[in-house]
Amino acid sequence: MKRKLGQSEAPASTPTETPVTKPEHAEEAKFEQAEPKQEKKQPKQDPSFAELGLDPRLVQAVAKQSFEKPTLVQRKAIPLALQGQDVLCKAKTGSGKTAAYVLPLISGILKRKSTDPTSFTAALILVPTRELADQVFKAIELFSAFCSKDIQAAKLTENVSDVVQRSLLSNVPDIVVSTPSRAWHSINAAGLSLEKLHYLVLDEADLVLSYGYDEDMENISRTLPKGVQTIMMSATLSAELDTLKSIFCRNPTLLDLNEKMGAEDEKLSQFYVKCGEDDKWLIAYLIFKLRLIKGKCLIFVADIDRSYRLKLFFEQFSIRSCILNSELPINTRIKVIDEFNKGLYDIIIASDEKSEIFGDETADEETSKKQKDKPESDQPKKKRKTQKDQEYGVSRGIDFRNLAAVVNFDLPTSATSYQHRIGRTARAGRTGMALSFVIPKELYGKHKPTSLRSCENDEKILAKIVKQQAKQERTIELYNFSKKEMEAFRYRMNDALRAVTKVAVREARTKELRQELLRSETLKRYFEENPAELSHLRHDGELGRSTRTQAHLKHVPDYLLPKEGKKALSSQEIGFVPFKNADAKKRGHKRGKPSGRSFKVGGKKRDPLKTFKVRRKP
Numbered sequence: 293m294k295r296k297l298g299q300s301e302a303p304a305s306t307p308t309e310t311p312v313t314k315p316e317h318a319e320e321a322k323f324e325q326a327e328p329k330q331e332k333k334q335p336k337q338d339p340s341f342a343e344l345g346l347d348p349r350l351v352q353a354v355a356k357q358s359f360e361k362p363t364l365v366q367r368k369a370i371p372l373a374l375q376g377q378d379v380l381c382k383a384k385t386g387s388g389k390t391a392a393y394v395l396p397l398i399s400g401i402l403k404r405k406s407t408d409p410t411s412f413t414a415a416l417i418l419v420p421t422r423e424l425a426d427q428v429f430k431a432i433e434l435f436s437a438f439c440s441k442d443i444q445a446a447k448l449t450e451n452v453s454d455v456v457q458r459s460l461l462s463n464v465p466d467i468v469v470s471t472p473s474r475a476w477h478s479i480n481a482a483g484l485s486l487e488k489l490h491y492l493v494l495d496e497a498d499l500v501l502s503y504g505y506d507e508d509m510e511n512i513s514r515t516l517p518k519g520v521q522t523i524m525m526s527a528t529l530s531a532e533l534d535t536l537k538s539i540f541c542r543n544p545t546l547l548d549l550n551e552k553m554g555a556e557d558e559k560l561s562q563f564y565v566k567c568g569e570d571d572k573w574l575i576a577y578l579i580f581k582l583r584l585i586k587g588k589c590l591i592f593v594a595d596i597d598r599s600y601r602l603k604l605f606f607e608q609f610s611i612r613s614c615i616l617n618s619e620l621p622i623n624t625r626i627k628v629i630d631e632f633n634k635g636l637y638d639i640i641i642a643s644d645e646k647s648e649i650f651g652d653e654t655a656d657e658e659t660s661k662k663q664k665d666k667p668e669s670d671q672p673k674k675k676r677k678t679q680k681d682q683e684y685g686v687s688r689g690i691d692f693r694n695l696a697a698v699v700n701f702d703l704p705t706s707a708t709s710y711q712h713r714i715g716r717t718a719r720a721g722r723t724g725m726a727l728s729f730v731i732p733k734e735l736y737g738k739h740k741p742t743s744l745r746s747c748e749n750d751e752k753i754l755a756k757i758v759k760q761q762a763k764q765e766r767t768i769e770l771y772n773f774s775k776k777e778m779e780a781f782r783y784r785m786n787d788a789l790r791a792v793t794k795v796a797v798r799e800a801r802t803k804e805l806r807q808e809l810l811r812s813e814t815l816k817r818y819f820e821e822n823p824a825e826l827s828h829l830r831h832d833g834e835l836g837r838s839t840r841t842q843a844h845l846k847h848v849p850d851y852l853l854p855k856e857g858k859k860a861l862s863s864q865e866i867g868f869v870p871f872k873n874a875d876a877k878k879r880g881h882k883r884g885k886p887s888g889r890s891f892k893v894g895g896k897k898r899d900p901l902k903t904f905k906v907r908r909k910p
């Protein structure tokens with residue numbers, strides 16, 4: 293019989309082990325059964341954290357985080373997890389899934405420790421990337437702020453030797469956060485013991501197998517004791533979840549919390565621009581030099597070279613940005629995300645290499661079938677030996693705080709990947725904007741220097757994205773930038789592009805890697821000793837010392853601007869995203885039109901896009 297959280301002594305009762313796979317409203321009925329007394333006291337739809345049954349120290353910690361009330365996924369998952377049920381939960385990006393599993397898990401450990409203070413690793417949280425492991429670890433630290441003596445956590449994703457790892461684990465952390473491969477390695481080489489494990493969490497569960505962790509997962513599953521309570525969290529459903537469910541869960545409760553946003557409540561505005569390959573660079577230059585998007589921005593590009601190229605291109609115009617890619621050391625990556633979240637930088641250029649793991653959705657089914665039927669040895673290797681960190685990922689799960697906009701400079705190759713990329717903005721009830729560049733078929737390959745293979749099928753991918761977003765009652769709208777107004781800037785864009793040669797990109801890439809490897813280790817030691825001085829080194833400094841510098845490009849002369857002038861552009865820019873949880877209704881928020889000053893179209897308010905001759909399609 294499977295032992296579950298809160299049921300360690302009592303025999304597991306059959307009703308809770310009955311498979312419960314039902315829509316959200318049906319699951320409400322189960323809550324009513326489980327907690328009838330609470331039901332009478334408090335209206336069901338809005339329980340507070342304290343009413344979810346969590347340890348008071350956690351309620352205190354949550355209040356310190358200024359979480360006023362639990363999100364939907366927290367309201368649903370926490371009571372189930374506290375009851376000891378296996379939970380398979382699908383909820384949208386940025387909906388607060390981390391707290392939904394971390395809080396009940398800590399609460400359960402505290403409850404057990406109140407009667408049995410022995411130390412053992414009671415919880416293993418597996419995540420697909422090292423960045424995410426760091427984020428979850430930090431969340432545990434925050435939530436256990438008022439019980440830090442009772443809860444020890446460790447993350448296994450640092451680059452440390454087995455000896456160091458072993459000594460870390462000899463402290464017997466209650467909670468271990470890791471990627472599957474590091475966890476399996478530590479079980480074998482660094483003394484991680486799962487003998488008494490109570491809880492297993494798979495965060496971003498649909499991604500775990502695509503990252504090539506299948507073998508590690510199987511191995512780990514064999515070492516687990518019987519009766520481990522499993523919680524799986526995901527933003528999308530996939531066949532992989534079924535596989536994992538069959539390996540790790542027994543009779544899980546399925547929470548499919550597909551919150552369909554009413555148009556009034558939608559916080560994310562989505563736009564796309566159809567343009568030629570070189571126009572992408574021109575529009576990006578205009579958007580960022582003229583600050584048409586205000587606030588912090590995450591730009592996704594298809595590969596590492598492209599990210600350096602865009603950074604060097606921006607440098608030509610004195611636009612500062614920093615880079616995230618799988619080549620950079622983990623310490624650097626974590627620091628870049630930390631500093632971005634602290635507000636030190638405005639622009640991150642991330643190469644979303646993992647977008648490829650979702651496959652090219654435009655590849656025909658016949659091809660994929662043929663591929664599947666091939667012997668295993670002919671299958672593409674999931675874990676290639678490259679210098680890249682296979683455990684890297686920024687489009688999944690990473691919580692970029694107060695991100696105003698996601699720009700898909702290169703469209704991803706799948707709608708799933710798009711969903712996760714745009715999920716980095718408009719998180720936790722905030723507003724956000726997503727802007728994607730789409731290369732029409734007839735313009736593909738027309739500008740060789742900037743052409744990119746993965747953009748050949750942009751239109752097909754866009755069709756899938758539109759369909760996928762429509763299922764969530766979301767729209768993605770077309771923006772037309774005025775060719776005439778842009779032309780004045782074209783020669784500058786061409787000048788800058790010419791300066792960013794392949795050699796310059798290669799040099800910048802090697803140089804940064806070398807520098808980061810060096811400072812990553814130095815920094816690690818330095819910041820361990822001086823944790824308050826995180827701004828010591830900035831990551832958005834210039835890379836292009838070997839690129840031709842063109843001083844004239846750094847400024848925008850007034851004569852290049854539309855006749856309404858720069859002031860008109862900079863006072864009310866495209867994509868200004870207010871960060872307050874503004875009441876959309878009061879401000880006349882309409883479907884597909886972002887709320888906020890700058891997007892009020894027509895009427896007395898001025899449309900900044902019109903001042904720049906940028907118009908929505910009629």
Ligand SMILES: Nc1ncnc2c1ncn2[C@@H]1O[C@H](COP(=O)(O)OP(=O)(O)OP(=O)(O)O)[C@@H](O)[C@H]1O
Pocket residue numbers: 358359360361362363366383384385386387388389390391526527688689690691693715719720
């Ligand atoms: N109850 C709450 N009230 C306010 N903010 C919250 C609450 N719960 C979580 N948050 C905040 O919401 C943000 C998103 O949370 P989290 O990263 O857990 O989302 P997620 O659902 O795991 O997203 P993803 O699917 O992208 O991984 C975080 O900044 C977190 O601090």
